[in-house]
Amino acid sequence: MTRTIIVGGVAGGMSTATRLRRNDESREIVIFERSGYVSFANCGLPYHIGEVIPERSSLLLQTPESLRARFNIDVHVRHEVLSIDPAARSVVVRDLESGEDKVWTYDDLVLAPGARPNTPPIPGIERGFALRTVEDLDRIKERVDALAGEHHPDNDAAVVIGGGFIGVEVAENLARRGLDITLVEAAPQIMTQLDPEMAARVRRTMEEHGIHVLTDTLVTEIGEDSVTARTAAAEGRPETEHTIHADIVITAIGVTPDSHLAIDAGLKHDARGFIVIDEYCRTSDPHIYALGDAVTKRDFITDAPVPLPLAQNANRHGRIVADVLAGREVTTQPVLGTAIIGIFDTVAATTGWTETRLRSKGRPYRAIHSHPINHAGYYPGAEGMTLKLLVDPNTDAILGAQGVGGQGVDKRIDVIATAITGGITASALADLELAYAPQFGAAKDPVALLGMINENRATGDEAVQWHELQQLMADGVPLIDVRTPGETKTDPMPGAVNYSLDEMRENIDEIRNLAKDGKVIVTCRVGQRGHVAARLLRSHGITAANLDGGYLTWADGRLALDYMANPTKRAGKH
Numbered sequence: 001m002t003r004t005i006i007v008g009g010v011a012g013g014m015s016t017a018t019r020l021r022r023n024d025e026s027r028e029i030v031i032f033e034r035s036g037y038v039s040f041a042n043c044g045l046p047y048h049i050g051e052v053i054p055e056r057s058s059l060l061l062q063t064p065e066s067l068r069a070r071f072n073i074d075v076h077v078r079h080e081v082l083s084i085d086p087a088a089r090s091v092v093v094r095d096l097e098s099g100e101d102k103v104w105t106y107d108d109l110v111l112a113p114g115a116r117p118n119t120p121p122i123p124g125i126e127r128g129f130a131l132r133t134v135e136d137l138d139r140i141k142e143r144v145d146a147l148a149g150e151h152h153p154d155n156d157a158a159v160v161i162g163g164g165f166i167g168v169e170v171a172e173n174l175a176r177r178g179l180d181i182t183l184v185e186a187a188p189q190i191m192t193q194l195d196p197e198m199a200a201r202v203r204r205t206m207e208e209h210g211i212h213v214l215t216d217t218l219v220t221e222i223g224e225d226s227v228t229a230r231t232a233a234a235e236g237r238p239e240t241e242h243t244i245h246a247d248i249v250i251t252a253i254g255v256t257p258d259s260h261l262a263i264d265a266g267l268k269h270d271a272r273g274f275i276v277i278d279e280y281c282r283t284s285d286p287h288i289y290a291l292g293d294a295v296t297k298r299d300f301i302t303d304a305p306v307p308l309p310l311a312q313n314a315n316r317h318g319r320i321v322a323d324v325l326a327g328r329e330v331t332t333q334p335v336l337g338t339a340i341i342g343i344f345d346t347v348a349a350t351t352g353w354t355e356t357r358l359r360s361k362g363r364p365y366r367a368i369h370s371h372p373i374n375h376a377g378y379y380p381g382a383e384g385m386t387l388k389l390l391v392d393p394n395t396d397a398i399l400g401a402q403g404v405g406g407q408g409v410d411k412r413i414d415v416i417a418t419a420i421t422g423g424i425t426a427s428a429l430a431d432l433e434l435a436y437a438p439q440f441g442a443a444k445d446p447v448a449l450l451g452m453i454n455e456n457r458a459t460g461d462e463a464v465q466w467h468e469l470q471q472l473m474a475d476g477v478p479l480i481d482v483r484t485p486g487e488t489k490t491d492p493m494p495g496a497v498n499y500s501l502d503e504m505r506e507n508i509d510e511i512r513n514l515a516k517d518g519k520v521i522v523t524c525r526v527g528q529r530g531h532v533a534a535r536l537l538r539s540h541g542i543t544a545a546n547l548d549g550g551y552l553t554w555a556d557g558r559l560a561l562d563y564m565a566n567p568t569k570r571a572g573k574h
Contacts, residue, residue, distance in 0.1 A: 003027070003029075003107050004029050004108045005106040008111070009033040009038035009112070010042055012112035012114075012317060012318045013292075014038065014039050015315045021071040035135060036078055038062065040059050040061055042133075042311070043311055049137070050175075050177060051176070056137075056138075059137075078097050079095055079096065084264070089287060091103070091106065108288075108325055109287060109288045110289045110291070111283070111294065112318070113292070115256060115257050116258045117252075120253060122222060128161065130252070147247050156179045157182070157244075158174045158249070159184060159250070160174070160181065160182070160249075163213070167183060168190065172343050180210070180245075182214065184218075189203070189560065193337075195355045196564070198404050200556055201556060202348050205345070208344075213570075217229050217242070218232070220241075222249055226244060230242070237565070255309060258294055262283065262290065268284035270296065279331040280320070289321045289325075293309040296308075297332070300352070301352075336351045338351040345406060347406060348409070351401050352420055354390070355388075358390060358399060358400075367465055369386065369388050370386070374406065374407050376443075386556065387401065387450060388403070389416070401417075419447075426451060431448075461531070463548040464548065466557035475516075476516040479547075480496070480499055480520050481499075482498075482499060482504065483529070491525075491555070501532060511542065512541075520537065523546070524550045526549065
């Protein structure tokens with residue numbers, strides 16, 4: 001009987017095992033899982049801390065007994081694989097309960113060990129709680145329950161170290177339990193998976209719900225009931241040290257591939273420790289496969305290996321490994337990094353590359369911001385959102401997209417991710433026939449509008465980005481605000497000259513006299529009136545560029561810059 005041993009369960013390992021059984025009833029399938037739980041919803045762990053998911057049992061998907069009964073899979077929890085001998089095709093496994101070691105042979109070996117939390121050399125780091133396993137969840141939940149039950153608001157405080165997806169989710173759920181939360185992030189912004197003007201919206205939501213966010217700040221020590229942190233000095237501000245009361249500290253500082261087994265066995269790996277695999281998820285040993293957080297994936301733009309610890313990729317690659325083992329000709333596909341987070345009443349989602357990443361790599365791009373509503377405005381419950389599309393100006397290929405807002409952000413990013421995968425160009429988004437009824441969308445869907453804006457840009461419309469405006473105005477190019485006087489009074493743009501859109505024709509000569517070298521920048525609230533104004537001015541011989549995304553994008557950008565200049569700034573609670 002052919003034996004396949006799988007090291008690690010959860011997403012990648014379990015997907016491999018169950019698909020492999022469906023492919024091959026006669027194969028012996030053995031799983032070794034170091035923790036006590038082989039199949040659980042790790043993405044749901046933060047929400048049990050916040051009691052959004054009230055029952056712990058809801059997160060436990062399969063047990064060794066259920067897997068044996070349904071799939072005839074031999075599962076050993078609390079068993080750690082200590083070493084691999086590729087020549088002998090064997091592994092040494094320790095029963096963590098008894099301490100006994102045993103050698104198991106295999107025909108094929110699948111490594112799905114995942115990743116382990118980063119533990120930088122911070123004094124007292126051992127006092128922090130990481131969240132990766134059910135056992136981690138139980139320890140954190142026990143402590144949080146005790147704190148939430150004490151009802152001492154001045155003492156019930158938590159510090160979360162790390163402002164990525166996990167850190168933000170944990171901070172939200174701790175806040176839901178009534179704790180006073182401080183989130184500390186070493187980078188100049190939280191959520192570096194988003195561009196600064198998009199991430200600023202997430203931070204503002206967190207602060208409005210009472211979470212104190214410190215960016216550009218390094219934790220230097222974790223004490224018994226406090227955290228010491230230092231905010232970096234920058235132009236106009238000195239270095240600042242903080243002592244933050246902390247009854248519990250959660251560390252979410254990223255992860256490191258748990259690849260020591262592969263490295264010790266002589267399998268090929270990169271400088272960061274990720275296991276190198278081919279398009280079949282096969283390692284440098286033809287009888288050993290690897291997947292999940294311990295391996296890199298292929299980037300959809302460059303085809304270069306990239307780390308991407310996302311559950312959907314682990315699940316998909318587990319299925320592919322099982323099919324390859326069954327003799328099917330299937331391969332992995334390049335990945336986009338599509339991800340989403342909900343933080344209180346705000347949703348943030350991303351797919352593909354960010355503008356920050358494109359600029360750092362020197363790649364040309366076209367950026368488009370829009371501020372549509374999720375469905376017809378006349379139907380009750382309409383909510384606004386901000387969408388950002390990044391496009392290759394030479395090929396019209398979609399390079400990435402981001403969305404922040406309320407309902408409807410998820411499906412717009414999913415549509416764009418699908419378009420990227422299918423090779424649909426940015427302009428062709430305008431031709432997508434998407435479901436429409438007033439309660440679900442608009443006759444011009446937000447995705448289609450992005451395509452229309454891009455089509456205009458590709459055929460000659462000029463645009464200015466929020467981060468370019470200040471320098472252009474300093475160089476003497478005037479900014480014409482075409483909103484109504486009431487709008488400009490409520491939300492002014494410094495230095496702008498106001499001519500409402502409906503008054504522009506009668507003031508063409510004045511605008512022409514304002515123009516520097518025949519050029520002006522126009523703006524409105526979201527960019528639509530600015531587009532009309534720019535077209536009108538160009539018909540009168542005035543070169544006009546529209547401020548991309550209008551006042552709202554500019555305001556988000558200014559908020560991002562304000563956070564970077566004042567990384568300890570704190571907004572008030574609701």
